[in-house]
Structures are given as C-alpha cells and as structure tokens.
Amino acid sequence: MKTLIVIDQPPYGSLLGRELMDMAFSLSAFDRRVDILFAGAGVNWLRDNHQPELLQQKNAAKNLSAAQIFGVERLLASTADLKRFQIDPGQLKYQVELVSEPVDNAYDHVVRL
C-alpha cells in the first residue's frame, strides 16, 4: 500500500501543513511507503532561507532535507504551482521531482486536509 500526502498549505500561517508533514513521517516511521506532493501554496515549503524566528516559530521545513533518510520515498512538486509562486525549480535545495499531471491514481491512499 502506497500513500501520497498532499501538502497544499503554506509552512506558516496554519498548522495543517505541519500536521500533514507529521502524518508523512509517521508513515515512514512505520515502514509504510509514502511520497509527499507539494501543491498550491504548499510549494512555499520548498523555499530556501525560511526565517521562522521572526514569527517566533520553529523552522517548519527543518526535517524536509532529511525526509528521504527518514524513509519518505519521493518529494514531488507541482510545476504549475512553483511557477505561480515564482519559485525557480532549478534553485530547489531538495531533491524534488516535478509533476505536471495529476498523480493520485498512482497511489492506494491519498491524504489532503
């Protein structure tokens, strides 16, 4: 069984994105197959140089660089949404696969909150 976690919420301003990330890491902790798709405002997770201290918050993306070490198989990002938020795919610091088409059908379980 393979699960896709869709993070379509920005890293700050709402807890939902972080709670989706917790779900992804829980799946990997239990050796379940999981990919994460960043879409909509969720692509802002992939920006470099977060400054969470200005918001008195933790760096939401801190664990992202280690996602694959923790067992998350693939990080995916919507090409259209990267463009919409003016994020240059060539500048991404994470190993991210770009997707242009819906990918839900490749998964047994898809989670959006």
Added chain:
Amino acid sequence: MATETPRPSLGLVITGAPYDSQAPQTALSFARAAIAQGARIQRVFLYSEGVQLASDLLQPPSDETNWHREWRAFLLEHRIPVTVCVASALRRGILDSSEASRFDKPAPNVTEPFCIGGLGDWVELLSADTQVIYFLGQH
C-alpha cells in the same frame, strides 16, 4: 454453499472541530448510516482541529446539539475505539488525566471512550481491507 459477504471495514478521520466546522456532525451521520447498513467501524481518529470533539468541557447553548455527547453515546453503544492524536491534542489544551498530571495542569478534559494516542493508530487503519474516510474542517 453460499459464503457470507464480509462486512465493509471503515476508519473515520475527523479533522474539523465541532462548532467551527460541520465535520463531526457529518461524520456522525455517515457513521450511523454505515453501521445501519452492516459496516464495521474499526476506529475513529481525531486529528488536527478534530481533537476538540473529545473535550468534556464543550457546552453549546441548550437549543443546539452537543456533538461531544452525541459522539460519546454512539461510540459507547457500538464499542468503537476512538483515538485523540496526542500531538494535536496537547497544543490545543485537550488532555486526559495522565497528560494533565504529567504537565501539571489543574484538570483533564478527556475521559473514556476518548483515548489519547499517537498517529500509529491512524497508520494501522491504512490497510487494503479498510476504507479510510476523512471529514475535514474548512481551510
């Protein structure tokens, strides 16, 4: 000889809070209909804002439905286990007696059948023979 059709197995995840969203209400209507049609609900998992449903302290006006009480009665009647995600719960002030004691809080607000637990209970629901349905709050 005819074989018996297995009962559909369901897991329900509620992420919307009562009185901020309709998620707990819709989930309860669904759950009642599913049970009436012979389905088995393996577990209810409260996550994100959905953990608010577990609070004993919810007190809507007397002419509004108390969704906490409705859910409690339903869960007890059908002996359905319910997990209140600990990470979501603690930061929202939802605690059972054990957590209240651990964090030196004056009182708990979660009692049985609601049970504080981890995301592992949600992960366990994700199996080929169980359909997991999400009842979301509003963004």
